[in-house]
Amino acid sequence: MIATELVAPAVRARFDTIYARPVVLEVAGLTKEFEGEHGKTTALERVSFKAHRRELLCVIGPSGCGKSTLGRLVAGLDEVTSGQVMVDGKVVDGPGSDRGMVFQNYTLFPWRTVLENVMFGLEVAGQSRSTAETEAMPWVDMVGLRKFANAYPHQLSGGMKQRVAIARALVNRPRILVMDEPFGALDPQTRAEMQAHLIEIWRNVDVTILFVTHDLDEAIYLADRILVMGTSPGRLLEAVEVPLPRPRQPQQFGSPLFDATKRYLESLVHPHPPKAVEKLPFCRMTLAGDDVE
Numbered sequence: 001m002i003a004t005e006l007v008a009p010a011v012r013a014r015f016d017t018i019y020a021r022p023v024v025l026e027v028a029g030l031t032k033e034f035e036g037e038h039g040k041t042t043a044l045e046r047v048s049f050k051a052h053r054r055e056l057l058c059v060i061g062p063s064g065c066g067k068s069t070l071g072r073l074v075a076g077l078d079e080v081t082s083g084q085v086m087v088d089g090k091v092v093d094g095p096g097s098d099r100g101m102v103f104q105n106y107t108l109f110p111w112r113t114v115l116e117n118v119m120f121g122l123e124v125a126g127q128s129r130s131t132a133e134t135e136a137m138p139w140v141d142m143v144g145l146r147k148f149a150n151a152y153p154h155q156l157s158g159g160m161k162q163r164v165a166i167a168r169a170l171v172n173r174p175r176i177l178v179m180d181e182p183f184g185a186l187d188p189q190t191r192a193e194m195q196a197h198l199i200e201i202w203r204n205v206d207v208t209i210l211f212v213t214h215d216l217d218e219a220i221y222l223a224d225r226i227l228v229m230g231t232s233p234g235r236l237l238e239a240v241e242v243p244l245p246r247p248r249q250p251q252q253f254g255s256p257l258f259d260a261t262k263r264y265l266e267s268l269v270h271p272h273p274p275k276a277v278e279k280l281p282f283c284r285m286t287l288a289g290d291d292v293e
């Protein structure tokens with residue numbers, strides 16, 4: 001546990017406020033099995049948790065623990081094996097406009113401008129082009145891309161593309177935004193900027209966020225609570241309340257409370273010391289005596 005004397009009473013009060021809000025997302029006994037060539041994989045086993053309105057939940061855990069599978073099941077992109085996902089008390093049985101999704105790889109339509117990409121969900125929902133344009137523009141504005149509204153994806157940086165993806169996911173006013181490693185392909189500087197942008201967007205929009213990452217610093221910086229998952233089978237180990245006060249500041253990285261939280265998460269994610277690195281067979285491809293060390 002994170003030492004309670006480190007946690008300010010204001011942080012405790014903030015969690016009491018969060019838990020008093022209605023539950024938007026309920027995941028109950030969620031199990032997902034995949035049949036493969038080498039038999040059955042249990043990607044998730046009886047995962048249960050609740051997310052409250054406007055809560056920002058991060059999901060962390062080692063590779064293969066089922067983080068992406070969880071995101072896809074919440075988004076309704078895969079079928080559950082048993083258990084259920086509920087949004088506002090309604091069982092999810094496929095994709096729906098109450099859930100938006102942002103992935104790591106850029107998924108914009110290359111033949112559509114920024115504004116047209118953001119309009120897409122509205123047009124699919126049956127709105128006319130001019131109404132969709134009017135409704136989409138404030139979202140383009142919100143992610144700071146007004147000047148680029150008529151640009152095409154190939155003219156944008158990676159960070160800008162992900163801002164469009166966020167606007168496109170939010171334009172239908174989803175209750176839940178599922179983000180699967182959305183900043184994983186960005187350079188560290190852009191990634192840090194995007195984290196700050198996301199917090200700002202989340203503060204201004206009534207949306208609950210489920211954010212998958214393998215980066216502990218990112219999770220601590222962003223989250224209210226962090227769902228820590230373990231492997232074989234993929235399961236929920238603990239839901240950890242982040243004891244850092246809001247508003248979050250980059251200066252909080254490396255503070256004693258930040259470090260204590262990170263050490264605690266590391267002890268859950270990597271409970272054993274790392275295995276020794278495998279020694280490679282000796283195989284010289286240079287001349288003898290041409291050593292670098």
Ligand code: ADP
Pocket residue numbers: 034035036041042043061062063064065066067068069070234
């Ligand atoms: P993570 O996102 O934590 O790395 P995933 O959710 O991608 O983990 O995968 C969890 C487990 O489920 C892994 O063992 C993976 O190989 C398996 N898995 C995921 N998707 C499929 C699939 N479509 N078919 C078969 N196995 C899958």
